[in-house]
Amino acid sequence: MVSSLAALRGPAVTLVDDPFAQASRACLQYHEDALVLIEDGTIRAFGPYAELRDTVPDGITPEHFPGHLLAPGFIDTHVHYPQLQMIGAFGAQLLEWLDTYTFPAEMSFADAAHAERVAKLFLRELLRAGTTTAMVYCTVHPHSVDAFFAESERFNTRMIAGKVLMDRNAPAPLLDTAQRGHDESLALIERWHGRGRQLYCVTPRFAPTSTDAQLEAAGALLKSRDGLFLQTHLCENPGEVEWVRELFPARSSYLDVYAHAGLVRPRSMFGHAVHMHEHDFCTCHQTGAGLAHCPTSNLFLGSGLFKLFEATDPRRPVKVGLGTDVGAGTSLSQLQTLNEAYKVAALAGHKLDAVQGFYLATLGSARALGFDDRLGRLAPGHEADICVLDPHATPLMAFRAGYCASIEELLFMLMTLGDDRAVRATYVAGQRVYDRDRAGDPFHLPDAA
Ligand code: GUN
Ligand code: ZN
Secondary structure (H helix, E strand, O other): OOOOEEEEEEEEEEEEOOOOOOOOOOEEEEEEEEEEEEOOOOOEEEEHHHHHHHHHHOOOOOOOOOEEEEOOOEEEEEEEEEHHHHHOOOOOOOHHHHHHHHHHHHHHOOOHHHHHHHHHHHHHHHHHOOOEEEEEEEEOOOHHHHHHHHHHHHHOOOOOEEEEOOOOOOHHHHHHHHHHHHHHHHHHHHHHHHOOOEEEEEEOOOOHHHHHHHHHHHHHHHHOOOOOOEEEOOOOOOHHHHHHHHHHOOOOOHHHHHHHHOOOOOOEEEEEEOOHHHHHHHHHHHHHHHHOOOHHHHHOOOOOOOOHHHHOOOOOOOEEOOOOOOOOOOOOOOOHHHHHHHHHHHOOOOOOHHHHHHHHOHHHHHHHHOOOOOOOOOOOOEEEEEEOOOOOHHHHHHHHOOOOOOHHHHHHHHHHHHOHHHEEEEEEOOOOEOOOOOOOOOOOOOOOO
């Protein structure tokens, strides 16, 4: 087989360690002029251009992005693709919002053609935002998962997704049963898990919409294959937490409902975790489960303020990733999500610096997913999912960039002022699939492997 080679050149940043555990400056690697050499979708070399230029094979001209920033593609650890059509819906807190907007939107996915249309748009919006991996909720309909993975496969993106499981407390057209949900999930696992870059995630929506039997079935599914993921919601809203207490009186906490069913483990990702007690954080620390910090959603629905610096306390750190949680979240851009994460931390008296912010959106999310051996960094052996950021994307950003005296200041400016406009290009497994400035269609399906 002939190997495919590519090279990118330009200023570059990557996280190399956890800035919640040690000084931020020790965790960021920055090269003013870097080379990324890519072979068959994997980074082979990364470092200063001056040191690596002689390793570029004859016939390969690096794509050059002076004045930009090469960075690892963003990772979104919590997002619902079927909710694009009701993003920004007015006026309700979580439980009313689900009944009024979310469930009706998800019912429209009974139509497979609708699911395909939305999956196409969603994948493109992720790439436009520089996001190359996401952990995604589909709907209860198995074909919503097929539509999503089929489109992801076309772009060769590394995606983690699953069919929502709900066997109570939702409209009848959205309900499965413990047995049917199990069987449909298993069929999807067989069809998609490990096919190319697609990975399956067992997806009980949240404790109130699953019986004990369904949660037990989810635990059994998780054991059925290696490398499966789990996603669900946890401690998002006070009314929801109270409801879980009433539904599961024998359990010591909301998290204990999931633990009892064998769902709290590495590769399990719990969305929100706003109203957590110390004991819950300790359980996450001990089990290796991850939490998805979803600040735009928590602010939009009035759910509460995630205690990021308590969760990541170095005495018993919990793995935290960043989630947009669209459609309760208001943007698919991880830059905009960091903008809100900064403000949520500030309200608790903490300052989320730019290195910590970019960690959450890249390597931290990869670690929370248990995938940091392959994702979230520019480093040899890592998958070549890369976004090219443009600090001069708008007149204001260009003006402000002129007053940034360090890479940290520039990154902080990107995370406060940046959004999808600041993503110049997105590479997936070494191939450019999105180019903001390309005339006509900015998206480009990669050449077949
Ligand atoms: N809890 C249960 N389902 C959902 C959902 O779709 N979005 C959010 N934000 N919280 C939930
Ligand atoms: Zn959610």
